[in-house]
Amino acid sequence: MSIDPAALEVYREIMGDEMDAFIADILKNFYTNVRDLIASLDKTLAENDVEGFTRAAHTLKTTTATVGARRVSSLAIDLEARGGTEPLPDLLPLLSELKEAYEEAEIKLKELYD
Numbered sequence: 730m731s732i733d734p735a736a737l738e739v740y741r742e743i744m745g746d747e748m749d750a751f752i753a754d755i756l757k758n759f760y761t762n763v764r765d766l767i768a769s770l771d772k773t774l775a776e777n778d779v780e781g782f783t784r785a786a787h788t789l790k791t792t793t794a795t796v797g798a799r800r801v802s803s804l805a806i807d808l809e810a811r812g813g814t815e816p817l818p819d820l821l822p823l824l825s826e827l828k829e830a831y832e833e834a835e836i837k838l839k840e841l842y843d
Contacts, residue, residue, distance in 0.1 A: 731798065731838045732798060736797030737755070737797060738797055749842075762791065762792055763789065766788055766792065768813040769781065773817075777818075779812060781807050790802050800834065805827065810824055
């Protein structure tokens with residue numbers, strides 16, 4: 730499964746009856762932030778900005794792990810590591826794979842929480 734529901738379920742005990750609204754707010758921000766980070770990856774790759782690319786990949790790794798998007802997080806880990814050691818244009822296929830994984834994760838998150 731591309732999503733680990735346990736990542737958000739840990740908040741159930743803390744939030745109680747407010748859990749649904751809390752998750753909705755987290756996911757609303759998550760979708761916006763991830764789209765912005767992916768746009769940043771595209772931009773920094775096109776500009777051959779290694780530091781910006783690895784920073785965006787690092788943030789994406791953490792952001793996606795927070796909601797249990799394991800596959801996206803794993804791909805971001807790979808992009809972060811390889812961004813510092815390989816030519817950025819060589820990472821375009823991996824970035825494309827990450828984008829596809831994110832689309833799948835978003836669909837699954839919406840199935841689970843909408």
